[in-house]
Amino acid sequence: MTSSIEDAHPDVDPRLIRLDPRDNVLCVARPLAAGDSVRMAGRAVRIGERLPHGAKLASQAIAAGAPVRKYGQPIGVATRDIAPGELVHVHNLRSDYLPTYLHTTQDDYFRHPAAPPAGVAPQP
Amino acid sequence: MRSSSPPTSFPAWRRADGRKGIRNIVVVAYLVECAHHVAREIVLSLRGQPVHLIGFGGCFPNAYADRMLRALCTHPNVGGALLVSLGCESFNRGGLAAHVRASGRPTDTLVIQETGGTRTSITRGRDWVLGALEQLAEAPRVPMELRELVVGTICGGSDATSGLTANPAVGEAFDRLNAAGATTIFEETGELIGCEPFLAERAARPGLRPILQSAVTKAARHYASLGHGSFAPGNADGGLTTIEEKSLGAYSKSGHAPILGLLKPGDRPTQPGLYLLDVVPDGDVRFGFANINDTAEIGELMACGAHLTLFTTGRGSVVGSAISPVIKICANPDTYARMPEDMDVNAGRILDGEATLATVGGEIVDRILATAKGAPTASEQLGHQEFVLTYKSFDPLGPACLP
Structure with missing residues (x-):
């Protein structure tokens, strides 16, 4: 756990950060727009959507069920196949410990109260 | 320190x-x-003076809340304490008053039911505080060194930039503070989930290793039984996906020093160095979430003696605190541009390539010194004095927890 932004990787676009050589995601240092092309692992990859500061994108193909690594450590498991350059977030990555709670978790409960999500008390 | x-x-x-x-x-x-309104009116009537409002809302007894108020009313930044009781609540006001008196600080207890009700209590309380402020103005000034400071850290309103800029920059500042012989405290074991192995490796003594590890295991169990981690929807809106990811970023605030000991709220460090504050209650979940918000954790850092708190934020938290100044370190350059008045340090410059972790770490230490010398922080200037204290239960520290 000694990695930091200053460990710049020569093969990585300067708008991206590789925090640790074991990682399969890169972090956005300077926002990217849809259609931008970035260099990773020596080749150009086209970005499909706007990516703000700190967003994660896959630096290589990640198979469903495989660990996603950032800071050199697993931060959860891919819930579907992820292509290089694709945004990695709640739609394709889940925690190994606790489910990630979103505002929509609560909305879903009020639509389908049969299975209350964490933190929502059943209505009397 | 460099020249x-x-x-x-x-x-x-x-x-x-x-x-x-x-x-x-x-x-x-x-x-x-039931005594909150009277206490708040006393404080509001003295706006602009160094008078801060703290308190406990519960009517039923709680040893943790008792210990917290004892620690906070005798905090080094506090020169005197007015206790405001309704009269029929369970809180051991006599015990608290005796504790404050024994510390040599001026104190008085106002019992609203024995003081003629709301209006008279506000007047009497205000008069007492004015007298105490006069007394405090005479308090002796002595030189204090950086190494005598106790500095806490917390992250709040984290986003995907927090673990890239502000948190490791605080880690850098913590390393410098520890090198200078100061005392540093990091906390929120619920945001160390996934970091147990690294944490254990950093224990200063073999006997501390299992203690650090089990503090995090306890946090994971606590949050699992509540079905909700220390993770808000705003964290996900800001690009954080899982608790492991948030934890690894939060962990970097602790820097690289060996961990000297484990504290629980109200325990004071016994020698200079880095400590982990265990904020998750012991035993089964009894009173709900370990920390209902960031402010609850700042209160616990202060109860361990923190003179000031380094608060990193990506989304843009605005909170300050009663008692101890909060230095706000903004991780995200967009957030800084949107709300600069609420921030003390712009760590987002690291992403733009305009600063390094080392330079921002140095700026944080400079801000600490300026704050210690009396310069108000952004949240102090804006009048922030948040405080919250809830029910909790802790077992006492075991013998291997402290050096």
Whole structure:
């Protein structure tokens, strides 16, 4: 756990950060727009959507069920196949410990109260 | 410290118990929600003066809340305490008053039911605080060194930039503080889930290793039984996906020093160095979430003696605190541009390539010194004095927890 932004990787676009050589995601240092092309692992990859500061994108193909690594450590498991350059977030990555709670978790409960999500008390 | 750094000594207030504070305030503490209004009116009537409101809302007894108020009313930044009781609540006001008195600080207890009700209590309380402020103005000033400071850290409103800029920059500042012989405390074991192995490796003694590990295991169990981690929807909106990811970023605030000991709220570090504060209650979940918000954790850092708190934020938290100044370190350059008045340090410059972790770490230490010398932080300037205290239960520290 000694990695930091200053460990710049020569093969990585300067708008991206590789925090640790074991990682399969890169972090956005300077926002990217849809259609931008970035260099990773020596080749150009086209970005499909706007990516703000700190967003994660896959630096290589990640198979469903495989660990996603950032800071050199697993931060959860891919819930579907992820292509290089694709945004990695709640739609394709889940925690190994606790489910990630979103505002929509609560909305879903009020639509389908049969299975209350964490933190929502059943209505009397 | 490098020669370019400013002098590391500053005048402090020396309390009768020998502790040194960087602020000289009177706290007004309500001992049940029913006394909150009276206490708040006293404080509001003295706006602009160093008078802060703290308190506990519960009517039923709680050893943790008792211990917290004892620690906070005798905090080194506190020169005197007015206790405001309704009269029929369970809080042991006599015990708290005796504790404050024994520390040599002026104190008084206002019992609303014995003081003629709301209006008379506000008038009497205000008069007492004015007298205490006069007394505090005479408090002796003595030189204090950087190494005598206790500095806490917390992250709040984290986003995907927090773990890239502000948190490791605080880690850098913590390394410098520890090298200078100061005392540093990091916390929120619920945000160390996934970091247990690294944490255990950093224990200063083999006997501390299993203690650090089990503090995090306890947090994972606590949050699992609540079905909700220390993770808000705003964290996900800001690009954080899982608790492991948030934890690894939060962990970097602790820097690289060996971990000397484990504290629980109200325990004070026994020698300079880095400590982990265990904020998750012991035993089964009894009173709900370990920390209902960031402010609850700042209160616990202060109860361990923190003179000031380094608060990193990506989304843009605005909170400050009663008692101890909060230094706000903004991780995200967009957030800084949107709300610069609420921030003390712009760590987002690291992403733009305009600064390094080392330079921002140095800026944080400079801000700490300026704050210790009396310069108000952004949240102090804006009048923030948040405080919250809830029910919790802890077992006492085991013998291997402290050096």
